[in-house]
Amino acid sequence: MICYHCNKTFPDDQPYYNDYNVVVCKPCFLEGKRCFICRFVGNDLREVPGLGLECEFCRGKVVAEGDSLAESLPPIASFLSAFGCRVEAAPRFQWSDREPLLALQTQADLPRAEFFDDYLRHAYPIYYRDGVFHMLRRMPRPAFVVHMIVQLAVAHVSGAFRLPNLSGKTPFHAYAQGWCHWIGYGAAAALNYDRERRQLRKWPELGLQGDFERWETMSKSQTTPKVSAHFHATVVALARKSLMDAEPAYQP
Ligand SMILES: [Zn+2]
Ligand SMILES: [Zn+2]
Numbered sequence: 139m140i141c142y143h144c145n146k147t148f149p150d151d152q153p154y155y156n157d158y159n160v161v162v163c164k165p166c167f168l169e170g171k172r173c174f175i176c177r178f179v180g181n182d183l184r185e186v187p188g189l190g191l192e193c194e195f196c197r198g199k200v201v202a203e204g205d206s207l208a209e210s211l212p213p214i215a216s217f218l219s220a221f222g223c224r225v226e227a228a229p230r231f232q233w234s235d236r237e238p239l240l241a242l243q244t245q246a247d248l249p250r251a252e253f254f255d256d257y258l259r260h261a262y263p264i265y266y267r268d269g270v271f272h273m274l275r276r277m278p279r280p281a282f283v284v285h286m287i288v289q290l291a292v293a294h295v296s297g298a299f300r301l302p303n304l305s306g307k308t309p310f311h312a313y314a315q316g317w318c319h320w321i322g323y324g325a326a327a328a329l330n331y332d333r334e335r336r337q338l339r340k341w342p343e344l345g346l347q348g349d350f351e352r353w354e355t356m357s358k359s360q361t362t363p364k365v366s367a368h369f370h371a372t373v374v375a376l377a378r379k380s381l382m383d384a385e386p387a388y389q390p
Contacts, residue, residue, distance in 0.1 A: 139163075143170055143179050155179075158195045175200055175254045175276055188235025189275045190253075201282040203233040203275040214286055221321050221366045223294040234272045239265060242272060243305070244344050254278075259341050266293045267303045280331040284338065288322035299377055304348075310373070310380030315348030317369045323354070324362065 140147050142160035155167045155178075162170070162179045170179040173193035174186070180193030201207075215225035236257060240248070243261045251257035254277065263274040263281055266289040277285075292304050295314050304315045319338065326335035338347075357365050 141166055143167075143181060172253070174252075175278060177253050177255075186275055188237070190236075192276060196276070196278075200276050200278050207231060210282070210286075214283065214290065217325060218287060218290055218294070218321070220362070221291065222370055223291050223321075225290050225294070229290070229293070230270045232270050232272050233275050236274060239263075239272055239274055242267060243342075243346060246344055254281075255337070258337050259343055261342055261344075262288065262346060264289045265303075266290075266296070269293075280326070280329070280334050283329065284322045284326045284331060284334045287325045288318050288338075291318035291321045295373070299381070301381075305346075308380035310376045312348040313352070313376055314373060315346065316350040316353050317348075317373075319347035319350045320353035320357070320365075323350070324357070 139150055139154060139161050141154075141163040143162050143166040146163070148154070148163045153164045154161045155164070156162070157176070157178045167179055171183050171191055172178060173180050173183060173196055174190030175192060175196045178193055178195060180191070180195065182194040182197075183191040184197070186192050201210075211225065211229070218225055236251065240251075240257070240261045242265050246260070248260050251260070254263070254274075257263065257274070258281075262285055263277045264285040265272045271286070271289055271293075273282075292315070295318065296303050304311055304318065323335060323338040325331075326338055341347075353365060353369075356368070360368075
């Protein structure tokens with residue numbers, strides 16, 4: 139076999155890494171510089187400021203800063219409408235470096251994420267606050283779709299209660315955040331985005347996904363419309379208990 143990175147021939151029985159229809163020898167994979175998004179060794183890595191290296195395989199194929207997102211939104215909005223979530227006509231997006239985006243979500247002292255999936259372990263790549271969707275400068279399209287769904291649901295629910303977002307420690311926050319996360323998880327399953335489904339199942343590790351397990355368990359014995367109806371029917375009473383100044387004007 140011939141290594142894509144060093145161009146040297148190596149015996150077929152030696153360990154190697156393959157992706158994008160090329161093979162990379164083990165020494166190159168372990169020592170070479172790798173792409174922030176896909177972890178693969180590239181031959182034309184370029185630095186994306188505030189993010190990391192991007193390889194020639196990812197360049198132009200991932201959702202990236204400056205892309206028009208308008209055409210991606212209608213199918214996402216129609217998926218969310220089945221859960222009683224409305225999507226505003228022109229959401230505001232802001233591309234972000236990884237450190238500030240992480241800081242919006244957690245104050246925990248975390249090791250610097252070397253790769254995109256390390257980042258997902260602790261934080262969302264899209265995060266809604268105060269009318270703005272803060273987004274990492276690059277992400278795979280499936281990650282964009284499922285995380286946009288989670289955060290548009292967050293925007294809908296927090297908007298209904300006139301909150302900046304759903305971060306918080308009360309039972310209401312855990313309940314509502316878990317429901318939004320569960321919608322994104324369901325989207326990943328419906329779209330056969332297996333990697334994103336597995337990631338949303340266990341991450342983020344610091345509890346941003348609230349009481350996701352509650353909704354996941356409920357969905358095993360009830361239909362999706364029933365789970366959603368239950369959320370809309372119960373969230374106001376919980377908000378009244380948890381939020382001192384809850385607006386009871388929630389419109390599911
Ligand atoms: Zn090599
Ligand atoms: Zn890549």
